Each structure stands twice: as structure tokens, then as C-alpha cells.
Amino acid sequence: MKVPFDYDLVKNDIIKASSGVFMKYGFTKVSMQDISKASGKGRSTLYYYFKSKAELLDALAFEVISEMVNKSGQTFSPTVGFVENIESYYKAKLKILKKLLKQYSLLMEDLKEDATLAIIKKSKLCFNEEAEIISRIIQSAADRNEISSLTRADLKFLSQTLVTAFRSFELEMFLYGGMENFESKLNWLAQILYKGLK
Numbered sequence: 001m002k003v004p005f006d007y008d009l010v011k012n013d014i015i016k017a018s019s020g021v022f023m024k025y026g027f028t029k030v031s032m033q034d035i036s037k038a039s040g041k042g043r044s045t046l047y048y049y050f051k052s053k054a055e056l057l058d059a060l061a062f063e064v065i066s067e068m069v070n071k072s073g074q075t076f077s078p079t080v081g082f083v084e085n086i087e088s089y090y091k092a093k094l095k096i097l098k099k100l101l102k103q104y105s106l107l108m109e110d111l112k113e114d115a116t117l118a119i120i121k122k123s124k125l126c127f128n129e130e131a132e133i134i135s136r137i138i139q140s141a142a143d144r145n146e147i148s149s150l151t152r153a154d155l156k157f158l159s160q161t162l163v164t165a166f167r168s169f170e171l172e173m174f175l176y177g178g179m180e181n182f183e184s185k186l187n188w189l190a191q192i193l194y195k196g197l198k
Helices: 007-025 032-039 043-049 053-073 082-103 105-113 118-122 127-143 152-176 183-197
Strands: none
Touching: 007 032, 007 043, 007 053, 007 105, 032 043, 032 053, 053 082, 053 127, 082 105, 082 127, 082 152, 082 183, 127 152, 127 183
């Protein structure tokens, strides 16, 4: 009996295998042949799913960033205050981000050198998902009368602005190794936001 073809399963296997290859060799030195060997799939199968290693890297980046945002979002609790939720979310995200930067250090070095600034594009991944988490944190605080209530438009604008601002800090950390004490300043930043929204 012929086993049915599972498009998503094969695609996920390739992405998972590419993770180890990019981790070990970075981006520049990796070929589709390397990923073919690691995944146990023929090159024609790889090219069926991904036109290039750059496209494969985009798929991997989406998976990794999506998982990071989702895991960080699990820190949200409607029973705690605004400051604690903001601080918990960003501390969890920074912890995961630092771990990823170590795991993918060679890849990150290659991306920094990328003339097309691919890392800027990748920093936009899962933007809406993250804005939704921040929106829930803000709305929860408004529902508890911790902060003033906001219109739907203002809530959307504020959550997108916060995500953009915090991602610029994260990008600064990645590109230039700056913002070393950012984690210790999270409570202070959250307090400023809270006071401004009261």
C-alpha cells in the first residue's frame, strides 16, 4: 500500500533539518546539498519546497520567531497587573532571544554582513501576532481599571507602537551588541508606560 504524501510533514522535516545546518555552518557556507544530506531528502525534493537556501532560511526564521513570540505570550496572566505582564513578556522574550543568538551565532554573523539587510526583513515576522499579545495585556489592564480605557483604534496603535519600539531595542542588541542592561530596565520602562496610561 502506498503511503499518502504529506506536504506539510515533509516541509517541516526540511525546515527542522536546516536549523541544525544553519546553526553549525551559518548561511554563507551552507549549500542546498548540505541541507539535502541533513534532511535525508533529495535535492529535487528540496527545490520542490524551496527555490533557494534564502527562502528556506525565511521559513526557518518564521518558525523560530513564531515559537519565541508564542512562548513569551504564555507569560500573560489576566490576574496580574500591567507592569508585571509587560515585564514578564519581554523578559521571557529576551531570554529566548539571547539563547537563539548563541545557538545561531554563525548565522547571525552572516546576516549582519548581508547587503540586503535580510535581518531587518526577518525582524518584521510575526509582528501582528506580537501586537495582539501586547493588545491583550493592555486591554486586560483597562478591564481591571488599572489604566484608562482606550478606543479600539488607540489600542491597536499603542500595541503596534510598543512592538515596534521594543523590536528596535532587540535589533540594536543583535546588530551592535548594545543595550546590555536592557533587561534590568524593563520594570522601569513598564512603570513609565503604566503611569502614562493611568
